Amino acid sequence: MKGVVFTEFLEMVEDRFSAEMVDNIIQASNLPSGGAYTAVGTYPHDEMVTMVAALSARSGLAVQDLLLAFGEHLFGRFAHGYPSFFVEQTNAFDFLAGIERVIHAEVHKLYPDAQLPRFTVEEHTHQRLVLLYDSERHFEDLAEGLMRGCMLYFGEHAVIERSVVQDNGVQRERFLLTRVN
Ligand code: HEM
Structure with missing residues (x-):
């Protein structure tokens, strides 16, 4: 890491x-x-x-609460440290939907040895965002904290629900974000 x-x-x-x-x-x-x-x-x-x-x-x-808090904090630090990733980013769901394709792709260029998770966008509308998180490191709680930090950064609100997805011995986590206005 x-x-x-x-x-x-x-x-x-x-x-x-x-x-x-x-x-x-x-x-x-x-x-x-x-x-x-x-x-x-x-x-x-x-x-x-x-x-x-x-x-x-x-x-x-609790470990979970510490990782959630750290994720939230870390997002703010990323926003401060990597301002170029925030140019033309207008809302939290669009930003989050681009973690894999845009943000972490850029991170990978900066740090070729970074061990990044994989995010699959399963659904993306203005109201709902469904992301499947896949990582051998199982930092699901950190991921949720980063998502919370992202919502805060954009001044938006969403309920975040999580469920475990088992597939051929691989455990992934599905995040369902529902916008609340
Ligand atoms: C500007 C925004 C972001 C930047 C610059 C960034 C950058 C990074 C970096 C440098 C790492 C460490 C990689 C390593 O240790 O080898 C990382 C890991 C991670 N990132 Fe991001 N990230 C950003 C946004 C996000 C967001 C919004 C999420 C969550 C939805 C996220 C989820 C994660 C997770 C969960 C890890 C831990 C590694 C793992 O789970 O396997 N990142 N990111």
Whole structure:
């Protein structure tokens, strides 16, 4: 996983908890990288899973809630860090429908070693968006947090419902977003 995701995570922990909490979870997690991340480096995604679990144990907050909150935060940081991806983007559903084809395609050009999920658009109208998320890393909660962050960014509102899709031993997650006005 790209270092930018780790550096943003640790910055969020420092802002919302403390610098001691950052040191604490790095110490407790026994990380192969030692916790010294650079934005352009690449690190095992397991390190993120371990640090979120360590933060959960110390904060008393559920892993799922931490990943949702991190996703929401991360979207805002992406919007700040990659303004060119937002040119001519007028609404959240169009933006989200283009994650695979437009946004992550550009991310892949910038970072050829990025391990990106696959998103299939199953339905896309003004009212409803159905996305199928497929990733060996199973960051469904992070994905939902990013979707929430995207809705917030565009100042729009949607209910997000999720269901697990099993197919020949592969588990994917379907996200159904319904616009509420
Ligand atoms: C400007 C917007 C975005 C940028 C710049 C961006 C960029 C990235 C980057 C750099 C990674 C890390 C890849 C790696 O670690 O190797 C990533 C992963 C990911 N992105 Fe995006 N992304 C954006 C929007 C979104 C949105 C809106 C969603 C959700 C619907 C999303 C879903 C994910 C997920 C779930 C991962 C974690 C990896 C996985 O699940 O396999 N991204 N993205």
